């Protein structure tokens with residue numbers, strides 16, 4: 001792993017930096033590249049614009065690793081209101097959240113209770129919820145959680161990471177519950193005992209998993225979202241889908257707000273499903289550091305903002 005990436009991922013967990021870095025105006029300005037603003041209204045405005053280009057969205061209210069259940073309850077309330085708001089706006093906006101934001105570090109059962117309320121409300125509005133996947137220490141517990149949720153809630157999907165060696169087995173073992181999967185490369189600093197460290201190996205595994213998942217879409221109608229900005233992978237996945245006889249609208253890509261926006265437009269214009277994830281909220285520090293780590297050249301962009309008024 002390159003040193004820049006390791007350093008930025010270390011900084012994403014550093015408590016001093018977490019409370020001080022967001023105070024710098026130039027950092028706040030730079031964050032705008034990846035999020036339209038801190039309020040729901042900012043996210044809605046951005047969603048409306050993308051909707052005009054035939055691009056539906058997913059909202060994430062930023063936050064993770066909360067330390068008491070009353071905070072988790074507030075997060076749950078936030079998402080319940082958000083679902084009302086999305087419905088009022090009549091926009092195609094799904095939601096995606098981190099279990100540690102709903103109290104996963106404190107109580108599995110309480111998190112389940114909170115999550116089920118969110119999933120049920122989403123179902124009432126004919127809407128869907130995705131579970132973000134966090135670092136590898138959470139994967140077993142998150143899959144167990146997802147199995148439980150799927151017993152009663154069909155409208156829930158799970159994110160899985162191609163950098164983990166275990167992911168193919170996890171997918172195979174989950175097939176009987178008809179999972180919805182969002183496949184990503186993976187954003188955390190993982191040891192080589194559990195994850196590929198070399199980008200080439202991660203990309204190779206992403207494609208291998210994609211081929212397998214395309215087959216599952218064909219045979220079982222599985223919903224799969226290929227969530228990457230890697231256009232070489234997009235091309236390979238599109239070609240493999242066509243070869244398997246899947247139509248464009250059976251293929252779904254997902255990307256993050258502010259990254260390769262033109263590519264997002266092109267996919268929509270070409271008739272592929274493309275959904276863009278929009279993050280908002282004031283707890284953006286660790287999430288933003290992971291975005292910088294994905295492309296350490298982004299740090300230059302942050303520094304350039306020092307000189308802007």
Ligand SMILES: Cc1cc2nc3c(=O)[nH]c(=O)nc-3n(C[C@H](O)[C@H](O)[C@H](O)COP(=O)(O)OP(=O)(O)OC[C@H]3O[C@@H](n4cnc5c(N)ncnc54)[C@H](O)[C@@H]3O)c2cc1C
Nearest residue numbers: 132133159184185186187227228229230254255256291294
């Ligand atoms: C919809 C969605 C949901 C996600 N959810 C999760 C999750 O729940 N858990 C998790 O671990 N990870 C999640 N991720 C992040 C993911 O794991 C990767 O870290 C991230 O997508 C970057 O990898 P990539 O697939 O785009 O490929 P890369 O090979 O990293 O990037 C391909 C190209 O995309 C561009 N690019 C990528 N990242 C950036 C960036 N930050 N800034 C500017 N350009 C960039 C660059 O041009 C780069 O060359 C999510 C990503 C998406 C799109």
